[in-house]
Amino acid sequence: MTDPSAHDRNPDQAPSAALSRRMLIRAAGLGAVAATANAALAQTAASPVAPPTTITTPPRDFSRRGAPTTYFWDPDVIAVDPSFNGLAQPNAAIQRIWTGGLWVEGPAWNAQGQYLVWSDIPRNRQMRWIEDDGHVSVFRSPSGNSNGNSFDFQGRQLSCEHLNRRVVRYELDGSATVLADSFEGKKLNSPNDIAAHPDGSYWFTDPPYGGQLYEGAPDAPGGPSNANGKINPRLGQLPGIGFAKRELPTNTYRLDPSGRLDLVVPESQVPDPNGLCFSPDFKKLYIASTGKGPGDTGPGGKGDIHVFDVGADNKLSNGKRFSDCMIDGINCGPDGLRCDVEGNLWASSNAGRNVGYSGVNVFNPAGKLIGRIRLPEVCGNITFGGPKRNRLFMAASQSIYALYLGTQGAGPG
Structure with a gap:
């Protein structure tokens, strides 16, 4: 028999005390599933209560209808080392605050406007989530198939555009400036x-990932990502797009306040550089080397994270591998990077089909893995935000997830 009020009920409203027989049977079935979940939770400490996680069958439901997960430690927030206990917030759960993207990256927090902006790259748009009521809307379209976004020390938005192969800054008066x-x-x-530096410079990576149909435009015929010329990169594009060819190695650059662009990390040191960030004191630069990109003729990215010392003259030295990003024999491919105020590095993880290993990995300054956050989707980019900058926002494939923490992110960004 159909409940006449079912179509009108608010899914966030607490259920009435009177339960139908069908609802009781359903609840009993869910209890049976939870009771058998312990075997699937081999990656976590044994517990008398096993709330659903990303690795249970059926997996955790992140919607508002999902079962509770706050059992004083979300089951998908894992302390690998006791030092992580002071960074996580034990009574906070991972929340999915939005879904519906095609491939989302580049979350950035605007402290003045109290909003999160991110890129939905294939749809050629930027989205915005507003802190006070959780409203999500299109923020900028077209966006040049933007990927990474950040904010500088003056509160101006910085965006890396795949399609136009450039870096732009959105000025406070509403105009836009091509930086490089x-x-x-x-x-x-x-x-x-x-990433913005206090001296007014901007440091950015330049891999080839936008040289594909899904996230930008392939090279013109004969270019590395369109060597046989069978793809027409001009289809669906505005005039002027589709004529460029890949000409440069995959480097990392520093844009001086004077406008001079300097190569700071060549491809030979960090191939296919992706996410980057500074330590809180700006004395170290972290760079993720991700997978092979379109048009790569060599081995491509290494799937690891590198670190460099930053000198007073902005010269880098002592480059070394910070982490191979291997956990339990699985490569947790890094992408976006951010540091907290203690100097710990938070790195997104794309482990492909290895359920339970995608999300975020947390390393201490010595490169030791101390914590993990498991998500049901591969994670591309992350940022810290919220009014207290104690909330981690995670751009994961089609969705945005958020988690309150016991620490703060090193700003801006």
Whole structure:
């Protein structure tokens, strides 16, 4: 028999005390599933109560109708080392605050406006989530198939555009400035991520990931990502798009306040550089080397994270591998990077089909894994935000997830 009020009930409203027989049977079935979940929770400490997680069968439901997960430690927030206990918030659960993207990246927090902006790259748009009521709307369209976004010390938005192969800054008066689109007379590949420095410079990576149909535009016929010329990169594009060819190695650059663009990390040191961030004191620079990109003729990215010392003259030295991002024999491919105020590095994880390993990995300054956050989707980028900057926002494939923490992110960004 159909409940006449079912179509009108608010899904967030507490259920009435009177339960139908069908609801009781359903609840009993869910209890049976929870009771058998312990075996699937081999990656976590044994517990008399086993709330659903990303690795249970059926998996955890992140919607508002899902079962509770706050049992003083969300089951998908894992302390690998006791030092992580002071960074996580034990009575906070992972929340999915939005879904519906095609491939989302580049979350960035605007402290003045109290909103989160991110890129939905294939749809060529930027989205915005507002803190006070959780409203989500299209923020900027078209966006040049933007990927990474950030905010500088003056509160201006910085965006890396795949399609236009450039870095832009959105000024406080509403205008836009092209910061960089070429190096030594050659067009950039597809700027990916950017970080502001207190000296007024911007540091950004330039891998080739935008040289594909899904996230930008392939090279013109004969270019590395369109060598046989069978793809027409001009289809569906505005005039002027589809004529560029990849001309540069995959490098990391520093844009001086004077406008001079300097190569700071060549491809030979960090191939296919992706996410990057500074330590809180700006004395270290972290760069993720991700997988092989379109048009790569060599081995491509290494699937690891590198760290460099930053000198007073902005010269980098002592480059070394910070982490191979291997956990239990699985490569947790890094992408977006952010540091907290204690100097710990938070890195997104794309482990492909290895359920339970995608999400976020947390390393202490010595490179030791101390914590993990498991998500049901591969995670591309992350940022800290919220009024107290104690909330981690995670752009994971089609969705945005959020988790309150016991620490703060090192700003801005």
